[in-house]
Amino acid sequence: MRNKLIANDSWYNVETGLLDRRIFSDPDLYQEELKNIFARAWNFICHDSQIPEAGDYFRSYIGEDEVIAVRDRKQQVQVLLNSCSHRGNTVCRADQGNTRSFFCSYHGWNYDLDGTLLAIPGYEDFYRSDIDKTEWGLQKAAKVSNYKGFVFATLDEDAPSLEAYLGWVGRLGIDQIAFRGDIEVVDGIQKNRVQCNWKIAVDNLFDWYHPKVSHGSAMDIGIATNADMHPMNQMVILGEYGHAIGGPGLSEESQLKIVKEHGHKKPTSAYDRKEYTDIWRATDQARETLGPVGVRSRGHPNIFPNFWITLGGTQACLRIPKGPLETELWWFTFVDKSIPPEARREFVRGVSHIFGPAGLLEQDDGENWAHSTRASIGTLTGARPAVISMGQGHDQVVEDPSGQSHINTVVNEHGQRWTYRSWQEWMKADSWDSLMRNHSKAPEGKI
């Protein structure tokens, strides 16, 4: 089917900024994505604070592979495939909790917290002791790693280290949350399903063109203003393997003004955006952790492929694919453990009003994403390429002495172009080795 798509065995034309829409619904491509992207990438699984004690577990997904993140008796976080070695049945049905072992409800195979097969009913009588239990533990993610409390796993043993995978852009994305200090996930992961392709949801996080229209009603009632979106002051940061940050960016002068106003204070009062973006970033520690450019970025990071961190680093949304036409949105909320209880209360209330299925901003996204996805199925609507060329060739990557190269511009589609370009490189690579050799380095010069 590839030769039917745009040109030169490609879905995305890097020169023209045109994208074959069928990537949003093609079932064969979806199967390839599961293998070439989700099984290969480092996927966000959960935060350390969600599973503090031995036996604590949180159930999640890597693509369509169901996994359990569990703290074992040695306090190590294991990422186990939730599938009994015998017939494949799940061994964990709860979303989260605490357990001593994972017991299969089909025939009773029982697994330890580290995946070791402990017992097979009828081992002597029926199997006549003729099965090697050490061979049939639960499958495990090839690698599990933790960046500042954020647990990631990959199913590919050839993957580079998590730090190398994230690069400075991915790390900066997570640092937007982590730099606040001792953070934890607030209990309660909001989950809902949207009838859209997962890439449409990812595309949207870089999209600072849509708020004024999609979220016009939320703006009219004062949830946000168009000025908050800073359409004329945008900063984009692009990193290897598809990580990117896009959205409002402050000038040096604006950042210095904030430092002057708020420097060295910790936010203490009730939640508001100013507290959670500006004041935190006014400190020396913020500048040191985020870097001289990163501290001025107010954009949305995406950790490729599907982990979005919101403005101000207060929440993150995982976009879990459920077939080409469906995506689950999982919202994680992060809070500094040291803020006063009233501030925490106000903060939690505030974020539930913005995002999640009942949030006044997010309410209006799902239908747009679903209908954009559906268009890719039509004969004519699917054949017409998606235009993602906004601003292409009109901007410049600015080198910074710190190494934090970035683009200062207006509302644009650099983040989306980078995502689809990287997506295509992942899809064409047949291994980590070929991806490492053939992926685009962060761009320089005119872009």
Add this chain to the structure above:
Amino acid sequence: MPDPVQSQKEMLTELSPMEHLLLQHEVEQFLYKEADLLDRRLYQDWLNLLTDDIYYWMPIRRTTTGRNTDSEFTKMGDMAFFDDNKDFLEMRIKKISAGNAWSEDPPSRTRHFVSNVKITSVTDTEITLDLNFHLYRTRLDSVEDSWLGRREDKLRRVDGQLMLAQRYIFLEQTLILAQNMSSIF
């Protein structure tokens, strides 16, 4: 002014069967009227039924094992789907009515049902209810959502009229199977 401690005295068991029946009828009629206002999109009239100190809350539910059901719902103060006071409910209504709230324009079609209404507490000003609900929503051609659950409502008598002072909504769904929850429950 009645003594505040006295005014909170539990009076449910003191009601005669006839008083209970009349109260049951009155609260059910209130719930039906309220549901009707929402289904007819008379949102401003609905807002007028709320006390100024209303608290409207829908915690997040998750699948737990039978041993861990005490953590099935998030606790108040942790994450929720709805965590609203009157001001915020007014904002929700203002948004629905804005003309550019695309999740509700074209408007969804809803039908609210309540049943299994049990009066669980009565004081001289407040009546606490435990009930089941079904909110059906459809929109455009084929979007169809069905939310069922249990509610704990508190009604307060203000100048002789019942008003809604609290609504806790306990959904059956853990993963919300809808693209959003832009409806009022």
